[in-house]
Amino acid sequence: MNRIDEFAARIGTAGEVWIRGAGSRVEPPENLRTVEAPTGISSFEPDEMTVTCAAGTRLSDLDDVLAERGQYVNLGQLRHPHGTVGGALATGWNDHLRLGRGPVRDSLLEVHVVTGRGDVVKGGGRTVKNVSGFDLCRLMVGSHGRLGAIAEVTLRTRPLPRATRWLSVDDVDGSRITDLFAHLYRPSAVLWNGLVGWVCLEGHPSDIETARAELRDHGFPSQESMSGPDLDALPYRWSIAPRAVVPHVEERSGQVIAEVGVGVVHGDEVPPRRNTDAAIEAIHRRLTDSFDPEHRLNPGAGDHLIR
Amino acid sequence: MTDAVLEALRSVIGSDGVRHNDAELKLFAHDASNLVGEAGVVCYPRTGDDVCRIIDVCRHFGIPFVARGSGTGLAGGATPIGGSVVICTTKMNRILDVDVSSRLAWVEPGVLNLDLTRHVARFGLHFAPDPSSQQSCSIGGNVANNSGGPHCLAEGVTSAHVLACDVVLSDGSLVRLGGEEPEFEGFDLRGAFVGSEGMFGVVTAICVRLTPDPLDVRTMLLDFETVRAGTDTVSAIIAAGMVPAALEMMDRLCLQAVEAFIHAGLPTDAAAALLVEVAGAPSAVAADAEAIERIGRQHGARTVRTARDEDERALLWKGRKNAFGAIARIKPNYYLHDTVVPRRHLSDVLDHVYRIAAEEDLVVLNVFHAGDGNLHPLLVFDKREPGVLERVHRAGAAIVEVSVAHGGVLSGEHGIGLEKRDFMPLMFSENDLRAQGWVREAFDPLGLANPFKVLPSPAGCGDAHAHVEGLWV
Numbered sequence: 001m002n003r004i005d006e007f008a009a010r011i012g013t014a015g016e017v018w019i020r021g022a023g024s025r026v027e028p029p030e031n032l033r034t035v036e037a038p039t040g041i042s043s044f045e046p047d048e049m050t051v052t053c054a055a056g057t058r059l060s061d062l063d064d065v066l067a068e069r070g071q072y073v074n075l076g077q078l079r080h081p082h083g084t085v086g087g088a089l090a091t092g093w094n095d096h097l098r099l100g101r102g103p104v105r106d107s108l109l110e111v112h113v114v115t116g117r118g119d120v121v122k123g124g125g126r127t128v129k130n131v132s133g134f135d136l137c138r139l140m141v142g143s144h145g146r147l148g149a150i151a152e153v154t155l156r157t158r159p160l161p162r163a164t165r166w167l168s169v170d171d172v173d174g175s176r177i178t179d180l181f182a183h184l185y186r187p188s189a190v191l192w193n194g195l196v197g198w199v200c201l202e203g204h205p206s207d208i209e210t211a212r213a214e215l216r217d218h219g220f221p222s223q224e225s226m227s228g229p230d231l232d233a234l235p236y237r238w239s240i241a242p243r244a245v246v247p248h249v250e251e252r253s254g255q256v257i258a259e260v261g262v263g264v265v266h267g268d269e270v271p272p273r274r275n276t277d278a279a280i281e282a283i284h285r286r287l288t289d290s291f292d293p294e295h296r297l298n299p300g301a302g303d304h305l306i307r
Numbered sequence: 308m309t310d311a312v313l314e315a316l317r318s319v320i321g322s323d324g325v326r327h328n329d330a331e332l333k334l335f336a337h338d339a340s341n342l343v344g345e346a347g348v349v350c351y352p353r354t355g356d357d358v359c360r361i362i363d364v365c366r367h368f369g370i371p372f373v374a375r376g377s378g379t380g381l382a383g384g385a386t387p388i389g390g391s392v393v394i395c396t397t398k399m400n401r402i403l404d405v406d407v408s409s410r411l412a413w414v415e416p417g418v419l420n421l422d423l424t425r426h427v428a429r430f431g432l433h434f435a436p437d438p439s440s441q442q443s444c445s446i447g448g449n450v451a452n453n454s455g456g457p458h459c460l461a462e463g464v465t466s467a468h469v470l471a472c473d474v475v476l477s478d479g480s481l482v483r484l485g486g487e488e489p490e491f492e493g494f495d496l497r498g499a500f501v502g503s504e505g506m507f508g509v510v511t512a513i514c515v516r517l518t519p520d521p522l523d524v525r526t527m528l529l530d531f532e533t534v535r536a537g538t539d540t541v542s543a544i545i546a547a548g549m550v551p552a553a554l555e556m557m558d559r560l561c562l563q564a565v566e567a568f569i570h571a572g573l574p575t576d577a578a579a580a581l582l583v584e585v586a587g588a589p590s591a592v593a594a595d596a597e598a599i600e601r602i603g604r605q606h607g608a609r610t611v612r613t614a615r616d617e618d619e620r621a622l623l624w625k626g627r628k629n630a631f632g633a634i635a636r637i638k639p640n641y642y643l644h645d646t647v648v649p650r651r652h653l654s655d656v657l658d659h660v661y662r663i664a665a666e667e668d669l670v671v672l673n674v675f676h677a678g679d680g681n682l683h684p685l686l687v688f689d690k691r692e693p694g695v696l697e698r699v700h701r702a703g704a705a706i707v708e709v710s711v712a713h714g715g716v717l718s719g720e721h722g723i724g725l726e727k728r729d730f731m732p733l734m735f736s737e738n739d740l741r742a743q744g745w746v747r748e749a750f751d752p753l754g755l756a757n758p759f760k761v762l763p764s765p766a767g768c769g770d771a772h773a774h775v776e777g778l779w780v
């Protein structure tokens with residue numbers, strides 16, 4: 001029996017079950033049967049820029065193997081360095097380099113999941129480009145395992161940047177942040193708290209130097225910064241349209257750090273609950289009823305998101 | 308199409324938006340593939356509300372509908388089956404909003420791909436997906452097919468550039484999937500919708516990400532004595548940690564056809580040529596270009612030609628993008644295939660492609676996205692020759708099978724549509740296909756949106772495979 005079928009057998013076909021990763025993102029509830037996903041990298045092809053691994057593989061183990069060949073996979077590790085590949089995909093949480101590196105959901109090429117019915121279902125394919133059939137991969141990213149327990153995945157890797165540098169720029173108010181952003185060529189991150197801007201630039205060291213000099217010439221002198229600002233003190237994420245970031249930051253009374261150009265705002269206030277459309281909820285319900293008719297997979301996970 | 312349906316459609320969107328003459332019905336019975344179906348009536352909505360009203364009529368009468376953009380699809384995705392209502396979005400062609408500082412735009416589905424890029428060029432921005440048909444294909448069609456293009460190697464295909472879709476579902480409701488905001492509640496229905504080939508609903512507005520124009524570009528042409536030397540160079544470039552903006556390959560016959568057409572000084576005696584473009588910030592571009600030239604020479608590149616200016620760059624790209632025009636000089640008809648294989652198997656699979664074409668006594672040219680392993684064998688023929696279409700279809704089927712056997716996939720950017728529907732079991736098990744059917748049913752429980760496509764055993768009740776002229780197998 002291969003490791004995917006063995007995982008499916010452990011999940012079985014009846015009774016509630018929680019797929020346990022490292023517990024670094026979401027704590028398993030008490031009194032629920034837990035099953036751990038298989039682990040291990042089955043193939044890493046640097047010249048294909050793909051890696052295939054089981055969902056229980058630790059992110060740190062994957063990072064180490066890829067880094068030996070100068071590559072990485074974007075699974076939001078900068079913000080959430082611990083945990084498993086399956087957990088990173090099931091939550092789909094992004095880190096603050098999303099502006100440059102893209103969202104986590106774009107990293108998944110092929111997925112094998114175990115549905116609530118106990119069937120193994122594959123979506124996508126192992127090549128870097130593929131439009132064969134409907135996109136089950138993107139549906140699984142951020143689904144909190146409610147449609148299927150992720151067993152094995154093929155991910156798209158990327159070359160590690162030649163250099164990564166964080167700069168901070170003082171005296172950036174609401175009238176200047178848009179200007180700062182406009183003077184940067186494809187930054188990996190632009191963070192802003194209403195007064196200070198932090199910029200992450202990745203690429204060739206001399207391009208980074210040039211960009212820094214141009215910023216200075218445009219009236220934005222910068223200091224080197226070891227890393228970006230500390231986001232850990234800001235537990236809540238607001239998600240707003242990028243064009244709404246400046247007024248949002250200016251109106252907040254509490255502490256905030258916004259991802260400019262993305263629209264995530266880290267803050268100490270609980271974001272408001274958004275209304276969901278009845279037609280969208282009906283699609284959610286039909287999906288869940290098909291993939292997991294008894295709603296036995298990860299009951300409650302992401303509940304505020306998925307109803 | 309009954310008079311009652313025509314009357315109902317005219318009453319909701321006006322007589323001039325409803326066409327039922329023989330010429331138009333014949334024109335809309337197929338897309339750019341050779342798969343011919345049957346259009347019941349052609350509707351031209353002007354707004355999202357019009358789309359809702361048309362779909363209300365379809366639902367009332369129980370008639371399927373097919374959304375169609377420019378009809379440039381190559382897999383029969385927009386070919387109507389059994390007298391469906393064709394919803395043609397060409398009159399929904401407004402660019403609704405461009406937010407330069409956030410680098411996004413809202414467009415209607417009928418906006419042409421290149422028109423958007425031209426519109427935002429003044430801001431130093433462009434829409435990254437660039438199918439070879441970008442002068443004529445619509446962004447709604449790009450969304451339906453999750454379209455690619457040469458520059459998707461570095462930038463990703465359409466799904467990576469679509470933030471939101473306003474969609475009319477078959478029950479007539481208008482929903483927004485995704486949004487300008489980066490994180491939204493629930494499942495990624497936006498992601499599921501992109502590439503759903505019109506089977507989940509009809510898109511009425513799209514929010515796309517715009518990409519800053521590169522600060523510097525270097526375009527190079529490397530030529531080789533063997534195809535394998537060229538494909539080995541591709542793998543070596545990627546393994547060295549570079550993702551060029553584009554990495555395209557043309558084989559000898561294609562080089563010869565294109566050169567006769569555009570006179571760009573292409574190396575017509577080479578077995579293959581690689582068109583490589585690196586783009587980005589200047590130092591990175593210079594370093595990558597130097598490394599690529601070195602890797603090319605290590606793998607036996609005879610010459611490395613670097614475009615000296617924008618004119619020469621445009622000329623080299625003209626050769627690549629107009630290859631399909633050039634082949635008309637060889638034979639009047641062509642059938643363009645689209646599979647993807649792991650890059651390292653490109654050479655082996657191409658050997659098979661040449662063998663398959665020879666066995667069927669067909670001429671084959673190859674011009675393709677080597678960087679992502681996306682093959683585009685082009686079988687050229689004269690359809691007046693008796694029996695030639697059967698040979699073309701047999702060769703196509705063999706190419707698909709050999710690609711999948713080498714760890715590849717059925718389609719990289721053209722989609723499944725009708726063309727490859729019955730090949731889906733090569734790649735997917737019954738369980739896999741049933742799950743894809745669940746997603747379709749979740750969006751379209753009525754089964755009215757573009758039925759009979761993509762899935763070999765349609766999930767909706769009462770679905771039966773209608774006969775389609777030109778369909779394989």
